[in-house]
């Protein structure tokens with residue numbers, strides 16, 4: 132590759148190590164190239180930054196608190212801080228990215244916004260900023276996800292968005308993304324595609340990571356205020372495509388003392404045949420415009436993943452994360468549906484916070500990171516990834532659990 | 547000289563290239579469909595390798611892909627089916643597919659088996675120019691396979707010239723920015739094709755996407771060397787009890 136890469140910054144072709152690039156058909160070239168050639172200039176323009184920062188503050192409610200979770204810390208025998216992305220407007224970290232991208236779309240003169248969504252959080256966050264700016268919004272959502280995330284579908288509609296079911300393939304996030312890309316191919320002039328995670332062709336993974344990096348920017352100064360040091364020993368985040376993890380890791384990527392822990396959805400178990408643990412099950416491949424790790428058959432057909440959490444039900448992972456995994460800069464663990472549910476109920480009872488099912492996967496991994504874990508992890512836990520009583524462990528609580536109440540009610544046998 | 551160059555040397559106008567999906571409508575219909583196409587007088591065949599996530603394709607070709615995969619089609623099976631197919635099929639054949647299954651098969655092994663079959667060229671719409679030049683292009687060249695780039699009405703003149711210089715065999719002019727199978731404003735297509743024609747490109751130009759019948763085929767041919775028909779052909783094969791008869795009628799209607 133032509134230039135050296137850091138973890139923070141891909142090279143000129145959008146590669147993090149072996150992963151990334153822009154594997155797109157020619158029909159998308161003009162739009163993607165326009166973005167690539169302009170995104171950095173637009174994002175770092177002073178007027179853009181001023182508007183972006185003020186919307187994050189006044190509209191999204193940032194900075195989000197960094198909360199020392201006392202009872203959870205006691206339970207696990209360490210010091211646990213929760214980064215409260217669940218308190219963002221719309222209920223998840225997704226809005227950091229959609230605010231950034233709507234401002235970018237405005238400066239590119241685009242009049243129509245499309246997005247894909249899994250759990251519906253990114254769809255809601257996109258519909259929200261489109262309402263804010265008075266722009267047309269079309270959200271593609273897998274038919275199966277429309278069923279299991281009904282409240283978010285209603286929210287998108289109330290916000291004025293059109294929700295189009297993706298009926299191909301596994302009818303989940305992967306297929307919604309295919310449909311959004313096809314829409315973009317068919318609308319090459321007036322449309323901007325707001326991708327919801329650090330996936331897609333270059334420059335999306337880098338652009339979305341930059342918008343989400345506000346999470347770790349805040350963690351640094353908040354930790355300094357609380358502990359005297361900007362650096363935690365551990366940062367934990369769940370990974371679907373990897374945007375909340377990219378944001379929580381970003382300003383620690385080049386800090387080798389900070390252990391980065393990414394948690395994937397194991398579904399019924401990594402080797403059960405019903406899983407979404409991409410680093411454990413995937414092989415290098417191309418999905419949605421970038422080279423990364425992809426869950427696929429011997430013949431290179433993308434497989435249908437499974438997770439209880441719609442936001443993690445994705446057979447790929449952003450190229451930055453594939454590189455963190457490949458280079459061992461990050462430890463990649465996984466939590467099953469059952470472990471995530473257990474962690475959600477535990478947080479609710481211990482801290483009075485009902486987390487999103489996605490975020491509950493990150494919480495579940497606290498079990499495996501204890502010095503002597505009573506529960507073995509399916510993915511090997513590197514010895515140095517374990518915490519001690521003196522560790523400072525930041526967990527990115529990417530979203531709140533309102534959208535998952537139907538699942539939680541089922542788990543409690545409340546119909 | 548390869549079959550594609552030979553064809554364009556012999557014939558510069560009205561070239562009919564038909565797209566079919568390998569393993570569709572039946573697992574073993576790949577070669578019989580190609581034979582029937584050749585028999586009916588098509589000049590070239592684009593053979594699609596089915597993929598679970600065909601981004602550039604509309605619902606009709608997607609459905610044919612899903613059907614082919616459900617029939618048990620794989621790249622390995624395809625190369626088995628193509629063993630000895632040159633005893634019957636002499637027209638140029640181009641394999642069209644997406645990068646992921648090809649990478650999983652092994653890019654070099656794929657090229658080797660494609661050259662052994664032998665097919666004449668490849669279309670991989672999601673292989674970008676940078677990766678073509680730095681990594682994959684030289685492998686295709688080593689195995690003597692043509693590689694065909696796509697251009698669209700949104701492609702700048704400078705970029706069209708670049709992609710033309712990298713392409714061998716022909717250049718694929720996508721009629722307007724869309725997925726496969728959308729109806730087109732043929733006047734706009736006409737302007738775009740005239741623009742391409744004036745550029746005096748190195749490669750012959752074949753027009754694809756939205757070409758579906760005799761009028762659209764003829765119009766496409768008026769400013770290009772020929773056209774590619776995909777969706778309309780796949781649609782004709784849907785639910786037909788008589789594959790051979792349907793193919794004959796479909797092609798005759800276009801060529802008459």
Ligand SMILES: Cc1ncc(COP(=O)(O)O)c(C=O)c1O
Nearest residue numbers: 252371372373374375442489530
């Ligand atoms: C609350 C929450 N966390 C995490 C995710 C997963 O996305 P990512 O991996 O991009 O952070 C989602 C996606 O919908 C989500 O809603």
